[in-house]
Amino acid sequence: MHRLVAPRDVRSRELARLLLDWAVVARELEVAAHPGPACGGRPHQAGGQCGDDPPGAFIHALFTRGDLSAVDVYLAEDFVNHDPPVGVSPDREGMRAAGALFRQGFPDWHSDLGFLVGEGELVVEQFTASGTQQGEAMGVVGDGRTVVLKGINIFRVRGGRIVERWGRLDDLGLARQLGLVPTPTSA
Numbered sequence: 001m002h003r004l005v006a007p008r009d010v011r012s013r014e015l016a017r018l019l020l021d022w023a024v025v026a027r028e029l030e031v032a033a034h035p036g037p038a039c040g041g042r043p044h045q046a047g048g049q050c051g052d053d054p055p056g057a058f059i060h061a062l063f064t065r066g067d068l069s070a071v072d073v074y075l076a077e078d079f080v081n082h083d084p085p086v087g088v089s090p091d092r093e094g095m096r097a098a099g100a101l102f103r104q105g106f107p108d109w110h111s112d113l114g115f116l117v118g119e120g121e122l123v124v125e126q127f128t129a130s131g132t133q134q135g136e137a138m139g140v141v142g143d144g145r146t147v148v149l150k151g152i153n154i155f156r157v158r159g160g161r162i163v164e165r166w167g168r169l170d171d172l173g174l175a176r177q178l179g180l181v182p183t184p185t186s187a
Contacts, residue, residue: 054162055123055155056116062099063129064110071096076161083167095165105137106147125153133178140178147177 054074061070071092081090085101088094102109109131117124129149134142151169155162175181 054157059111066103068096074162076163081165105135106131107134108132121156123155149174
């Protein structure tokens, strides 16, 4: 059995207090990221209240439900996607095209929220998305394989609408799963 011992010097006590504070914050983020049934699958706000965040609602509508009109509802007219997928424009229509492409290749595509953090106008989303490839995706014919895509999106929200997006997705991992890039072999 491990025993907790209070640090004797001031610096160690301050570090221990700081680590405890971070543990509390991490727990609050975990609760916010894993909604219960009371929120209908939507994220919680601090204190366990259901949140209506435009980025989460947008991703759910466009990619999980396949509702292409979500672009008109959640994205500002002057929306800019700083990291659009290859072959699509960096505007609203590019996001609509990306949604259509994913749903065409993976009709059951869905995105699961890892965590959602917001400060001011910025919202950061960490997610894991997956789907069964039943149609063409990136030039690869559907063969029933399940693929997983992890990533992080940063959204700027103003007036309840998304005005900017930056994203880092595991494009290489997706390409490997589709057989477009060889998987390294261990030596």
